[in-house]
Amino acid sequence: MIKHNTSGTFLKNVFIAITIILGILSSISPVWPDSPVEPRVGMLLVFTALIEILHGFRRASAEDRKSAWFSSAITIIFGILLINASNIIGKALVIFIGISFLIDGIRYGIEAFRNFKRSEKYIFQILAMIGNISVIAVIIFANRFGTEWIIAITGAWRIFGTAIGIFHAKEGKFETSGEDVIKSLGLPDTESVNNAVKKIRAEETARYPADKSWIILFLILLFIIHLGRMGFDKTSLGLLSPGVALFGDIVVALIITFGIITPLRAMFKKITGPIIRKLWIWVDKVPADERKKYGLRNFVNRYLEYRLRVSIRIRNAGYSFKSAFMTGMQTGLPYAAILAAIIPVFGMSWYFDTENWAAGIWDSWAASRTDNWRMAITRSANEPPGPDAFRIYPEGVSDNSDFSFIVIGDPGEGDASQLVLKDQIQIVSEKPEVKFLVISTDIIYPSGEMKDYENKFWLPMKGVYKPVYAIPGNHDWYDALEGFTATFFEPKAAYDAMTARVNSDLKLSASTPEHINGLINEAARLKENYKVPVGFQRSPYFQIQTEKFAFITIETGVVRKIDEDQMKWLKDALEASKGKYIMVLIGHPLYAIGEYQGDLNPDFQAIHQLLRDHKVNLVMGGDTHDLEYYVERGFGNDPASVMYHFVNGGGGAYLSIGAALKPADEMPEKEWAHYPATDPLINKIEANNNILKEPAWYWTKNLGGWPFNAEFLSAAFDYNNSPFFQSFFEIKVSPSNGTISFIPYGVNGRLQWKDIETSGNVIPADKTPGSDVEWVYPLNAN
Structure with missing residues (x-):
């Protein structure tokens, strides 16, 4: 017979104490500084579930062990839903939270009934059933305080319930x-x-x-x-x-x-x-x-x-x-x-390749520190405040000259999906009118480290001899922006920036002066060997200005927000750009995967409103790995107002499929386009899928990945073989004829309208499906 240990062991008490601490942290999570509440509470729930799993192994009976593991499974699902909250549609998150508690409440009710029939104790199960089902009432009551408090309270409720379950459980021994x-x-x-x-x-x-x-x-x-x-x-x-x-x-x-x-x-x-x-x-x-x-x-x-x-x-x-x-x-x-x-x-896999799992740890770490790091970095430059702060002056770009530049989004995987664009980038960059290139976010996957720069930046860019500038993405921040800073900053600015970042962390860092100098020397060695012109910046964000054109970058870090210094700089730059055509290159796009992204957090929404208030003409962003186009009209009580939006993140990372699988009638605006088109993308995926992926593909394709979106499993259906659907943009600024053009390129040259899925009302009347794609706008202020 199994020997029951009904007294509280030391380890059992430790489990209870840790769980209570996790519950307290969850309950106060909305008042923590920085980063969203959902992934924070989600991680606390995952840790709680792991504790319950560990304690489940110590429980006396098979029934008790199954109960612990079933409960921990629900907690893990709850936590995973919260960690991926940004991919969950509408109110589905709150609904699933309620369902998870309802399921557990029903389970405890069944256990109580069984115990009653066997004349065993059932009070604990009754109380647990009431506690779980009452969460639905808490959700309804807390709704008035916002989703963040609902998540914090229900998460804490779940965690405290786990602590009570551990306290009540009987432990067994395995001698027999x-x-x-x-x-x-x-x-x-x-x-x-x-x-x-x-x-x-x-x-x-x-x-x-x-x-x-x-x-x-x-x-x-x-x-x-x-x-x-x-x-x-x-x-x-x-x-x-x-x-x-x-x-x-x-x-x-x-x-x-x-x-x-x-x-x-x-x-x-x-x-x-x-x-x-x-x-x-x-x-x-x-x-x-x-x-x-x-x-x-x-x-x-x-x-x-x-x-x-x-x-x-x-x-x-x-x-x-x-x-x-x-x-x-x-x-x-x-x-x-x-x-x-x-x-x-x-090829690249975020889910099945454990070597990419560390990026999740760095994401949480960087999310809470990015604003402080960014301010330390930019303040170290001692840049005089004003409308010309962090302004770059590319050679050949003047007030009245026509010029072009290239924007490449999210390139840095270093595999076939990046290298397949190498020849086209070189061909376009060799045009005399092309004066510089900009890489927009996620230069290096998975964690932005210097050791990956040679294979994922220098080799793919070899043969480019025009100046290369960049704004970092969330993955570049995972090593505290050290690889990025050493590569794209002026050497002295790089040393000052990394030192300031270390000081902002109270010198609790592995980055010693010797390490910092080593990074800068390595960047210099690679620059000498590959001859790609870099090292012109003093900040992760910058601006380029001419008489009629303003190019302003916004660096949105990990969680789609900017610090107070960048906000002040951005307002000054926008104010100084009045009367010009304003193009903003932003770290995270305001529209992506067939959805409006601006309402993901209040800080990001405030950035969008600031751009509206200053009548920005066009916003381009990376982060999402495809080409998308949206026209936003009629905002700010002005029926004539218009802002154009491009997603330009197809420069080499795994392909995003959210927009291609979004039903046309669910697009966030009436005028839209995306590349790749839906049918070619589906054909490629289904030609490469195996039987193990078919259930996930059916869920993604036919059910939209609900309660997530179709984008959720993009990486699982990315195949590094032809046909490839990567892309980048050439932007032509032409004061001589008063126009600005946006020209997308694919792996075999300029894209044609037949390659792109559209709403039908964005193709110029004089163009055919075989015509090259080009969006042309007047070079005027809004």
Whole structure:
């Protein structure tokens, strides 16, 4: 029988204390500085679920363990929904929060009814049912305070409920796991069965050191493989990314073991249970010392012992996290290692390649620090305030001259999807009228580190001899903008900027003066070797001005907001640009994936309103990896008002599919276009999909990924083979004839109207489907 431990153990009390702290943090999350509430509470919920999973292994009965793991599964789903809240449609998030509590409430109600029928205690289950269902009332009541407080309160409610569940749970021991397995499987009480249990217990104890050794060796080898593929920047933090990849391998191994193999074995065990019981009886008819060494009974006995060994391991895993971990590694680690070895062969994957998981950690870290870092960086430049602050003067650009420039969005994966544009970028950049290039956001995936610049920036850009400027994206901030700063800033400005950033973190950083100089020297070495002109900036944002044209960049960091210094600079630049055609290049687009993005947070909405107030002509943004076009009309009580919006993020990263799969009648504006067109994109995906991806593709294509959007799984359907749908823009500023033109290029040259999906009312009347795409506007102020 299972031995119950009803007293509170030290570890149990630690679990409870940690969970209570997480609940308190959730309840006050709306008053924390910086970054959105949803992903913050989502991470707290995921941590809570992990604690409940760990404690579930210690619970006394199979029913209690299943209850803990079912509850933790709901909590993880709740957390994942919050972490991906920006991809969730409308009120679906609040609805799913309510549904998750309702499901758990019903589950507790069923448990209470079962306990009542068995004359067991059921008060706790009744209270838990009431607590979960009452959350719906909390959601309705808290609605008046806004979604952030709903999320904070319900998240805290869930976490505190987990703490109560851990306090109430009974813990078990695994000294009698063999006997428990015999009883649960209904095996006969025979000499063979009992001897097998004793033998297995002795062998498992004896082989534990050997198993532990090969698992440790396996993990060391995996870490070295990750370290070799990801590189090491000679700092303590340089070990973190491969460490996270190794942790991902461990998680994958546990999922394979307990999420795939164990359930399949359980099904097989249930089907074959009666046969196994009869085989044990048959084997025991002949004593062990009388069986033939190579006889059938000995063969069957070894198979039955193997089955029993697996069952005992799984049962031990149910009583102890240590045993669960060892079982998970013994069974799943070889499969996880195979997956780690072959995943990079299939190209970029955020979900299945554990080497990209560290980016999620850096995202949370950078989100809370970006504004402080940016202000420290820009203040270190000692730029005189005023309308000309952080102004760049490209050679060949003057008040009255015609000129062109190139904007490339989100290029930095370094694989086929980036390299396929290399020839076209070189061809266009060699035009005499092209004076400079701008890379708009996410120069380097996944974490903006200097060690990735050679393969993902310098090699793809080799052959470009015009000045290259850039504004960083969220991924570039993941290394505190060090790789970006060393590459695109003037050397002295780069040193001052990185030093100021370190000081803003109270020098709690691995970036020593030697490390900073090393980054700057590495950038200088690469510039000398590849001859790509960079190193002209003193800030992550800048402006270029002529008499009739203003080009202003807005650097929106990780969470679509700017700091107070950049806001003051932006207002000054916009004010000084009155009377000109104003083009804004922004870090995150205001329209993307067939949806309006400006209402994702109040800060981003305030930026949009500022651009409206200053009558900006056109806004172009990267971040989303395709080409999109929208016309915003009739805002600010002015029916004649108009602002044009481009998404220009198809420069090399995995392709975004949200806009292409958006129904035409759900587009946010009446005039729109996107590339790739829907049919060619679907044809490519379906030609490359395998049977494992078909359910996810059906959900994405036919159900729009609801409650998320179709964009949610874009990376899962990105294939690095032809046809490619990457793109970039040439912008022609022509004061001589009073026009500005926006010309998109694909992998084989200029795009034609037949390549692009449109609302039908954006194609000029004098153009045919075979005409080159070109948006031409008067070079006038709005």
